[in-house]
Amino acid sequence: MAVCACTRFDFCSKVACFLFSVSLEQIGVLHKRFKQLSHNEETLRRDHLNGIPDLACNPIRSQIIEAFFDRRNFRQNIEGTVDEINFEQFLVVMSHFKPPRLHITEEQRESIRREKLRFLFNMHDTDNDGTITLEEYRHVVEELLSLSETLEKDTAQSIADAAMLEVASISMGHMEPDEFYEGITFEHFSKLLNGFEIESNMNIRFLYTDTMNLCK
């Protein structure tokens, strides 16, 4: 693997090996892609990502792109958004998708699970108040369904409403009549997706081979 001339690369690769438990080759591939996306600059901006043609058909493109510029995903307990990210940050965001190793303990599995759930949760929770409100949920569902042309906004809304009710029923259990369900907190979110094995599904296998020339 041709090691890139970038000065930060060595540092980044150490970080990455730590975070990812992936090999230097894979990091090399990712770094090449990073350079390709950023047109050989040190940092990546939103418009770089917006220009990816493969991504154009993705219904939740904006959320995905936002996730890269969201500080909550940088594992540093800071909030807010940034305007440009460097390769290190790029890798940190990517590391949410690393596959779990073959042998892990239950605690590790649980922490991986929470981490991945947190990533999804952050995609919903745009205003960063710790809850997914109905508006936020509706927004996501609308985006998700935006590709099927037959659906109206109404349907998406009602689906979001129904889903929200479901959350209320699952997470709160019995509610007093005067209670009001504020929104989905992370705890509820985690409880909600209890049966859904996110730790074994939300993974990307980072390839060794270089597919850059095939990607647009």
Place this chain on the structure above:
Amino acid sequence: MDLISARRTGVLLLIFTFLSLLHGSRGEIPAKPAPSGVTIVPPIKPNVPHAYPEPSKVYLPVFTMDYPRIQIPFEITLWILLASFAKIGFHVYHKITIWVPESCLLISIGLIVGAIMHSVHEEPPAVLSSEVFFLYMLPPIVLDSGYFMPTRPFFENIGTVLWFAIVGTLWNSIGIGMSLFAICQIEAFGVQDISLQENLLFATIISAVDPVAVLSVFEDVSVNEQLYIVVFGECLFNDAVTVVLYNIFNFEMGEVVPTDVFLGVAKFFVVGLGGMGFGVLFGFVAAFTTRFTSKVREIEPLFIFMYSYLAYLVAELFTISSIMAIVTCALTMKYYVEENVSQRSCTTIRHVIKMLGSISETLIFFFLGVVTVTTEHEWNWGYIMFTLLFAFVWRGLGVLVLTQIINPFRTIPFNLKDQFGLAYGGLRGAISFALAFTLPNEIGRKQLFITATIVIILFTVFLQGISIRPLIEFVNVRRTNRDVDTINSEVHCRLMEHTIAGIEDLCGQWSHFYWKDKFMKFNNRILRRIMIRDNRAESSIVALYKKLELQNAMEILDTVAGDISAAPSIVSLYEEKKSSARPRKKFLTADLKNMHDILSKNMYKIRQRTVAFTGKHALPNESHSREILIRRHASIRRSIRPGSFQSSVVPKSHKYFSLPAGKSLDSKFPPVRLSNTDDQETMSEVAYPSRRSRFNQPSRSSSRAMMPLRRLDTLQEAPSVSVLDESTVEDRGRTGGGKPRTNSSSSDSRVPAPRRTFIDNDSSSADNLRNVHHEAEEEQPTSPPPAWAAESRDNASRNPLLRRPQWNPKGK
């Protein structure tokens, strides 16, 4: 068709003599009336001589018997019946089938029947000629597996599946064959005459795994879906590989020159890929055909069977892999066909495929038992024991080695427990037996091969089949919760998939999410437009939503018929709301038709979601609830007649309930109670009144408030037909027929508050969660039923919706 010819089994003879006694006695009865009829009805008497001018010569034989004429179909029918009775018998005592796989029981019954036949010195049935097996018995089994293949996990793991199926089978065949050949060189065993080719042929036969029993165990303990699908797919494609190898090794080769090896490899690919090609071709043709069958619903299912069989036969014609052809054909057409055909046709297709597959397999296992007793065996301790040993060793080694190779390419690698499940799940079954039995007679040691095959089948099916459940539970293989059926998980699953696809696009990595994304685009843009009549792409979220919503609506119909007018209509989802100030507006015919269309469309969209894990011997669970839906649909159709409605404005915010207000149902049908079976099983509209009986007593009329949530909960508890049955039965028992199932869910009265939001809030604005409590405070969910009823009237006056007088006389 020399299927069961030349056979006088003891059992059959018994049955037959019994039947013929009946026939004889019946034969005598008409014999007597002939003269007596003459006396009783005198005018006929003179006619008789006229009709037969020469009465003295030959009288019309009053009773004749022509057994040879009906012999073959007659005996086939009796055999099938016998096997089916056996299957019924197993389930009388339910616990048996949990601990002992059904195939074991079938073989046991076969053994008993075989013993009886043997004791009366009857010939074993010459059932399995190679013709019959390959042309009639195999296609249903394979079609069954192919059609009910859980598509999504299959394509997610297709690489591993094919890897294990193809390379694994090759590994096993060649490994076992070579080792056995080595054993044959030992003089002490006395089997030096078995050539390498014959050994390979035999090894091929016994490397076809058929883990039906294992699959049902896997389903019960819900092992992780990666393991499940690999075992499932392996058994399917490994049949194809085995049959190809069988044909290759069965071919009379003189001397094997290197060219032959290359030709063999080439043949392998031609056969496999050619089969796939034909399968895809016929699948698409079938899908395209069903696009035009909307006017001939009654023969719709036929197309599916005929095209599948045609694919199979054409592939046979060109001697390419017919199994591949039929499997890919089923896989290809399923998605499109199920959207095109009507709901009933879909159910029919599934039932018939299940039935045929199940019968074929039952018969094969059954005959396995019979043949075990009745054939002459050639027993060779050395050869047979080493066969067993090698089959184990090579299977275990194969799984270990192949997993090591495939693991780096898998997102979720197989751990050791999974590998144990894979290796131990390698039961041998019907295919092996049939292949061994159809060996050509030229092979000198055919008897030995048959014996060894039977031994290995019995050994694996009984020993491994029975012990795998405790073992799997003991080693604690990773499990998956498969019954996630909530909107949220669907939404988040989709969200996650899109995210991954997006991230992969972004970082330039490709995996199945990438390909799935691309394929779905291609599918939505091109394939669906060609194949499907109504080609609007629809998201699975919406499909699930509609399903839940419908189920909800059904529940409302069931429980609170009197209150149903409060349920908003699905119309609001699709068309502009008919905002009319008149509260008592009748539905126009056009509106009714519209609703009707929407309903039927929904019914059929729901089918897109198919059950992921379906055992070989069980129909998909959903079909059950769907049938209920169909019946309901029919009932609604009946009730929706112009003029029978008094409902009107549909508030826009009431979206989660989807049925139009079909509340005039009850007056039309007397509350007849039919048997439970009728209720559950028939799709006919006759069954409909039986469900009506629940609506008599609209207790807890405002419980609609909590309906959706409850339904969502209960959805999860219907993972199998039996469970559903039980719960329904239980409900009826408990509620005494009249009362609706108010107690079917423990979470019943728990969450009224959020629900009220959507019911009572007339504006569709986003803040409707806010006024939950305003509405909810008026009604205490814990208050007794009278309070509810009173409240609902209250509610009705708020709502611009109307009720029928007989249901809520004071409502207006």
